[in-house]
Amino acid sequence: MKMLSEDLPVLKPIWNTDTxxxxxxxxxxxxxxxxxxxxxxxxxxxxxxxxLCRDVVPYLRPDGSEPPxxxxxxxxxxxxxxxxxxxxxxxxSYRGQxxxxxxxxxxxxxxxxATGRYFSPEIFxxxxxxETFLQSTFERVDDRYLVRPEVKQHVRFAVxxxxxxxxxxxxxxxxxxxxxxxxNMPPALARRAFLNICQLLxxxxxxxxxxxxxxxxxxxxxxxxxxxxxxxxEEIYREAKEFLGEWPYWYSGLEPLAATRRDAAWRYATxxxxx
Ligand SMILES: C[S@@+](CC[C@H](N)C(=O)[O-])C[C@H]1O[C@@H](n2cnc3c(N)ncnc32)[C@H](O)[C@@H]1O
Numbered sequence: 001m002k003m004l005s006e007d008l009p010v011l012k013p014i015w016n017t018d019t020x021x022x023x024x025x026x027x028x029x030x031x032x033x034x035x036x037x038x039x040x041x042x043x044x045x046x047x048x049x050x051x052l053c054r055d056v057v058p059y060l061r062p063d064g065s066e067p068p069x070x071x072x073x074x075x076x077x078x079x080x081x082x083x084x085x086x087x088x089x090x091x092x093s094y095r096g097q098x099x100x101x102x103x104x105x106x107x108x109x110x111x112x113x114a115t116g117r118y119f120s121p122e123i124f125x126x127x128x129x130x131e132t133f134l135q136s137t138f139e140r141v142d143d144r145y146l147v148r149p150e151v152k153q154h155v156r157f158a159v160x161x162x163x164x165x166x167x168x169x170x171x172x173x174x175x176x177x178x179x180x181x182x183x184n185m186p187p188a189l190a191r192r193a194f195l196n197i198c199q200l201l202x203x204x205x206x207x208x209x210x211x212x213x214x215x216x217x218x219x220x221x222x223x224x225x226x227x228x229x230x231x232x233x234e235e236i237y238r239e240a241k242e243f244l245g246e247w248p249y250w251y252s253g254l255e256p257l258a259a260t261r262r263d264a265a266w267r268y269a270t271x272x273x274x275x
Pocket of ligand 1: 041074081104109161179180181
């Protein structure tokens with residue numbers, strides 16, 4: 001049976017246009033159920049870690065190391081992201097104290113993360129892993145990779161639902177990571193979670209927020225008075241695509257970056273500053 005677009009050739013170019021792809025993605029986002037995925041990676045975005053060390057930490061601690069830098073890592077899954085942050089900060093030129101408080105709703109994942117023990121597929125299913133990162137993060141014991149004690153000592157794990165009303169009891173943080181959680185929530189819940197997350201930001205702070213519907217990110221970062229950081233923006237966006245579904249067929253897929261859009265900085269940046 002011939003395809004409809006072959007019978008009606010005029011439909012073909014229309015269907016293939018970018019506009020139709022955007023419509024398709026809107027439809028997928030609107031109607032496909034969101035699922036709680038736990039996929040994570042060590043050193044998921046090297047370009048984003050680069051901005052953390054080169055721009056964000058100096059912004060938060062311009063003249064030295066006091067007080068200790070506090071980081072919250074929400075939706076931390078098996079701990080890969082929290083340990084990566086600690087390892088990168090430890091290897092950076094920042095000489096001050098720091099702590100990473102990592103949270104997830106899943107208590108089995110939290111218990112697993114706290115062990116700091118991994119098998120090689122959990123580390124190497126990632127084209128961005130470097131020898132330098134491996135050496136500074138892990139010790140190899142038989143077939144396991146153990147997070148080095150000097151990295152592990154900076155990280156604490158706890159069970160926490162980011163949708164719950166008790167989020168404020170976590171306190172305020174200099175840096176909040178909330179990556180690849182919100183895109184897996186229906187929009188109404190993602191909005192509620194976003195507001196909870198913003199309440200964790202100190203007066204002068206940074207939010208890392210990849211893996212979220214782009215429209216929601218533009219609206220709510222603006223409403224919360226956050227400014228996008230555009231350093232490495234295109235590289236970070238490209239690296240994020242590596243682990244997400246294909247656009248426009250999956251709700252988490254990332255559209256082609258359109259640098260000429262007026263809201264491009266808010267739409268495609270993943271790092272935002274407050275204060
Ligand atoms: C796709 S993983 C992302 C892991 C990591 N942030 C990263 O970007 O690599 C999403 C994680 O968020 C957690 N999560 C989902 N809903 C949550 C909620 N309401 N509160 C806290 N964590 C949640 C899931 O259990 C899962 O481990």
